[in-house]
Amino acid sequence: MLEEIKRLVLEQLGGLPGEFYGPIEAALSTTVLSGEEARSPQVLYQSQAALWVLRQHHAAHVMRYRQQIAQGFDDFRSLRIRHSGDLPLGLIDESQIDFHLAGQSLATTLEQRYNVPLEVMDARLAMLAAALGAEPALNPLGASRLATAFVETFRDEQIPEILRRLLFEHYEKALGRVLAELYEKANALLLNAGYGVPANARSAAQAPPHPPRPPAPAGFGDAVPGVADGQGFAGADHGVPGTGAGYRHGAGGYGSGGAGQGGYGQGGNVPGGHRQGGHAPGGLGHGNAHPGAGLGADMPTSAELGELRSLLHAWREGGLGNEAAAGARSTKAASGQRRELRLEELVSVASLLQSEPADVFARALAGSGTLAGVIREQLNDGSRRLGLDPERTRLSVEDEDAIDLVGLLFDSLFSSQQLQERARRLYARLVLPFVKVALTDQQLFVQPAHPARRLFDSITEAVAGNRGETPQERELLDRAASISQRVVAEYNEDLTIFETAHRELDALLHQQRRRIELQAERAAKATNGRERLNYAREQADAVLARRLAAPPLSPAIAEFLSTSWRHHLVQTWLRDGSDSERFAQAISLGDGLVEADRIAAAGRGNDLANHLLALEPMIGACLASSGLDQSAAEHGLAILVKGLVYPNTPRDLHPPPPRQAEEDAEERGLWLDATVDSLRLDPADLEHLGSLPAGAWLQVTDVRGESMAVKIAWISPLTARRLLVNRRGLRVLVASVEELAALAASGRLQMGAEPTAFEQAMRHVRQQLDLAAARR
Structure with a gap:
C-alpha cells in the first residue's frame, strides 16, 4: 500500500523541479524590460544566468527531487526518527540559510492550507505505525517533507534572491494544483486498506481547504481549467487509484492517464501534454512539440x-x-x-x-x-x-x-x-x-x-x-x-535549440557548399583535360599505327615517329583540333619522313638531301613542340639524317607503342569488377541513364558492399562518359552509360537518391521493414 502511494506521489510530483523554468524565465525577462524591480540590471542578469545553469542541471535536479520524495517513504517504512545527534554538523553560507528559511515558510503555508486532509492522513498513518508496533513517524507526504525535498534539490546551487523567490512561488503554485487531489487519493488508499478515521473527520477531509476560485486559463505553469490552486475536486469522476484510469474534471483530464497540467519542457512548448487515455491512436509519440504548440495541440496522424x-x-x-x-506473447500477456x-x-x-x-x-x-x-x-x-x-x-x-x-x-x-x-x-x-x-x-x-x-x-x-x-x-x-x-x-x-543549432551550422555549411561546388568544378575540369589527352593519344596512336604497318622502316625513322612525331600530333590536336591546318601539316610530316626513308632505301642521295631540306622547317617545329630549343632541334635533325645515309640499313615493320596504363585503374577496380562486362544490359536502363542530365543523383555500391550517394557532375562531350562525385565534390568514378547500366543490372546502382541524409536513412529503414513484411 505504501508503494502504491509512493508511485502515485512520484507520478504527480516527480517532474516539478523542471516544469516552471519557462515561466520563471519569462518573468525575469519582463522584469528586466519593465524595470519593475528597484535593483540594478546586473542583479537581474545574474538571475538569468543562474537560471540558465539550473536548466543545464535539470535532469540531476529531477533525480534528486524524486530521491528525496522516495526517501520519505523509506524513512517511514523503517520507522526510525533521526535525532539531532545523527545529523552532521557544519557551516552553511547566508544564501543557504535564506533558502532553508524560505523552505520553512513554504512548509508553514502548506500546513495551514491543507490542515484538514493532513490531520486525517496523520491519524491514518499513526494507525498504520501502531499496526506495525512502532511509534508514529513523519508523514512522507507532509508539508515539511515536500519543502525539505525542494530545498535539498537545490542544495549545491548558487541562487540569487530574485530567482529564489520565483522558484518558491512557482513551486507553491505547482503544489497547489495537485496536492488537494493527491491527499484525497492517498487518504482513500489508506481508508480502503482499513486505516480509517471517524466519519466526521472523513467528511472534513473531503471538503475543499479554500473557497473555490474562478478558473484560470490553461497554460504552462498555470492552473488547469476548473482546477484552481488548492481547489477541491467536487464532482470528479474518479477512476480506481493505481489503475491508470483518468480523473476527469470539467473539460480536461487531470492525473494518472489524463491530460496533465502544463507540460514537461520550457516556455509553453509542451510535447503533446500528458497522455489522455494512453497514446493517441496511430501516433508515434504523443502529439506535436513544434515551437508554439500549446497544451494538447496534437497533430493528426498521417497515413x-x-x-x-x-x-x-x-x-x-x-x-x-x-x-x-x-x-513474447506470454510476456505481453503478463x-x-x-x-x-x-x-x-x-x-x-x-x-x-x-x-x-x-x-x-x-x-x-x-x-x-x-x-x-x-x-x-x-x-x-x-x-x-x-x-x-x-x-x-x-x-x-x-x-x-x-x-x-x-x-x-x-x-x-x-x-x-x-x-x-x-x-x-x-x-x-x-x-x-x-x-x-x-x-x-x-x-x-x-x-x-x-x-x-x-x-x-x-x-x-x-x-x-x-x-x-x-x-x-x-x-x-x-x-x-x-x-x-x-x-x-x-x-x-x-525544439528551439534544434532550430538555433541548425542555423548556426548551416551558416558555416553555406561556405562549405560553395567549396564543394568549386571542388566538383575542378574535378570536372581535370577529368575533361584527362579525357581530351587520352582521346588525343588514341587519335595519334591510330595515325602512327598506319605509318608503322607499311612499308618497312629503318630504326631511326620508326623511333622518331614513335616518340617526337607522336608527341607532336598529340600537342597539335589538343591545341588546334583535328580539323585544323596545323594538324594536317603534322600528319604530312609523318608521311614525308616515311617517303624520305623510301628514298634512302633506293640510294638516291641527292633526292634525299633535297627532301630533308624541304622537311626541315616542319621537323624543327616538331622537335620544338617537345620542348627542344634551336640547338637541340638541330642535333636531333642530325641524328635523323645520320640514320638515313646508309641505304643498306635493315628495315622492318614495327608494332605501335604499348598503350599507357589507365590512371584510374584502381578507381575502376573498386566499382567495376569482372562480372560487370558479362551482364545483360536492360535497354530501358540504358535509355534512362543516357537521358540523365548533369546534377542527377545516383546511389552506387562498390565491390566491398559500401554504398554511396553520387552526383553526375559532368558528361564528356568526346566519349559521353559520366563523372560521378560524392557529396563533398570529390571524384568517385568516370564510367560510360553501358558501365552504369551494368552496375544497375548487378543491383549495385539505384537511379535517384534522397537529397538529405535523413531521407536516405529512412529509405533504408523502409526497405528493411518492407523485406520483413514480405517474409510473413
Whole structure:
C-alpha cells in the first residue's frame, strides 16, 4: 500500500523541479524590460544566468527531487526518527540559510492550507505505525517533507534572491494544483486498506481547504481549467487509484492517464501534454512539440506514419522465431498487469541519462549490438534510479515504435554514409535527444521541415566523408561536435535549440557548399583535360599505327615517329583540333619522313638531301613542340639524317607503342569488377541513364558492399562518359552509360537518391521493414 502511494506521489510530483523554468524565465525577462524591480540590471542578469545553469542541471535536479520524495517513504517504512545527534554538523553560507528559511515558510503555508486532509492522513498513518508496533513517524507526504525535498534539490546551487523567490512561488503554485487531489487519493488508499478515521473527520477531509476560485486559463505553469490552486475536486469522476484510469474534471483530464497540467519542457512548448487515455491512436509519440504548440495541440496522424508503424510491427514479429514469438506473447500477456510508463516519466528518465557519457551507444553503433536494444536497457536502468521499477512498468506500443525507429534510423545512417570514428561518438551523444523528440513528436519521421530532422541533415553533411584533412574540414568537425554537445546540454523538450543549432551550422555549411561546388568544378575540369589527352593519344596512336604497318622502316625513322612525331600530333590536336591546318601539316610530316626513308632505301642521295631540306622547317617545329630549343632541334635533325645515309640499313615493320596504363585503374577496380562486362544490359536502363542530365543523383555500391550517394557532375562531350562525385565534390568514378547500366543490372546502382541524409536513412529503414513484411 505504501508503494502504491509512493508511485502515485512520484507520478504527480516527480517532474516539478523542471516544469516552471519557462515561466520563471519569462518573468525575469519582463522584469528586466519593465524595470519593475528597484535593483540594478546586473542583479537581474545574474538571475538569468543562474537560471540558465539550473536548466543545464535539470535532469540531476529531477533525480534528486524524486530521491528525496522516495526517501520519505523509506524513512517511514523503517520507522526510525533521526535525532539531532545523527545529523552532521557544519557551516552553511547566508544564501543557504535564506533558502532553508524560505523552505520553512513554504512548509508553514502548506500546513495551514491543507490542515484538514493532513490531520486525517496523520491519524491514518499513526494507525498504520501502531499496526506495525512502532511509534508514529513523519508523514512522507507532509508539508515539511515536500519543502525539505525542494530545498535539498537545490542544495549545491548558487541562487540569487530574485530567482529564489520565483522558484518558491512557482513551486507553491505547482503544489497547489495537485496536492488537494493527491491527499484525497492517498487518504482513500489508506481508508480502503482499513486505516480509517471517524466519519466526521472523513467528511472534513473531503471538503475543499479554500473557497473555490474562478478558473484560470490553461497554460504552462498555470492552473488547469476548473482546477484552481488548492481547489477541491467536487464532482470528479474518479477512476480506481493505481489503475491508470483518468480523473476527469470539467473539460480536461487531470492525473494518472489524463491530460496533465502544463507540460514537461520550457516556455509553453509542451510535447503533446500528458497522455489522455494512453497514446493517441496511430501516433508515434504523443502529439506535436513544434515551437508554439500549446497544451494538447496534437497533430493528426498521417497515413504514411500509420503505414510505417504497421510495417514496424511486422518487422518486430518477423524478427522472432516461433518459440521466441510464443515467449513474447506470454510476456505481453503478463505485461498487461503492469502499467504503462507515462510520457513525462519516460521523458524524465531520458533527460536523466541525456547528460551522461554516451559510450554505450557508440559501441552499439560500432556493431556491438542493436541500438534499439541498448536504448531500452539504458531507459530501464534510468527508471530504477528514479524509483520506477521496470518489473512493474512497461513501455507502450507507441513508445516501442519510437525507440525502434530511432535505433533503425541511426543504424541505417552508418550503413549508408561514410562516417569516421569521431562521427560515431558525435551521433552517440544525439541518440537520447532524438529518442525524446520521437517520443513527444510523431512528425519527426514524416515532416521534412522538422527542426530536429534539419539539424540531423546538417550534421551529417558536415561530417560524412570528412577526414579533417584541411583546416576547413577540421573546423566543420569541431563545430558539429560542439553543436551536438550543446543540444545534449540544452535540449529540454523545446525544439528551439534544434532550430538555433541548425542555423548556426548551416551558416558555416553555406561556405562549405560553395567549396564543394568549386571542388566538383575542378574535378570536372581535370577529368575533361584527362579525357581530351587520352582521346588525343588514341587519335595519334591510330595515325602512327598506319605509318608503322607499311612499308618497312629503318630504326631511326620508326623511333622518331614513335616518340617526337607522336608527341607532336598529340600537342597539335589538343591545341588546334583535328580539323585544323596545323594538324594536317603534322600528319604530312609523318608521311614525308616515311617517303624520305623510301628514298634512302633506293640510294638516291641527292633526292634525299633535297627532301630533308624541304622537311626541315616542319621537323624543327616538331622537335620544338617537345620542348627542344634551336640547338637541340638541330642535333636531333642530325641524328635523323645520320640514320638515313646508309641505304643498306635493315628495315622492318614495327608494332605501335604499348598503350599507357589507365590512371584510374584502381578507381575502376573498386566499382567495376569482372562480372560487370558479362551482364545483360536492360535497354530501358540504358535509355534512362543516357537521358540523365548533369546534377542527377545516383546511389552506387562498390565491390566491398559500401554504398554511396553520387552526383553526375559532368558528361564528356568526346566519349559521353559520366563523372560521378560524392557529396563533398570529390571524384568517385568516370564510367560510360553501358558501365552504369551494368552496375544497375548487378543491383549495385539505384537511379535517384534522397537529397538529405535523413531521407536516405529512412529509405533504408523502409526497405528493411518492407523485406520483413514480405517474409510473413
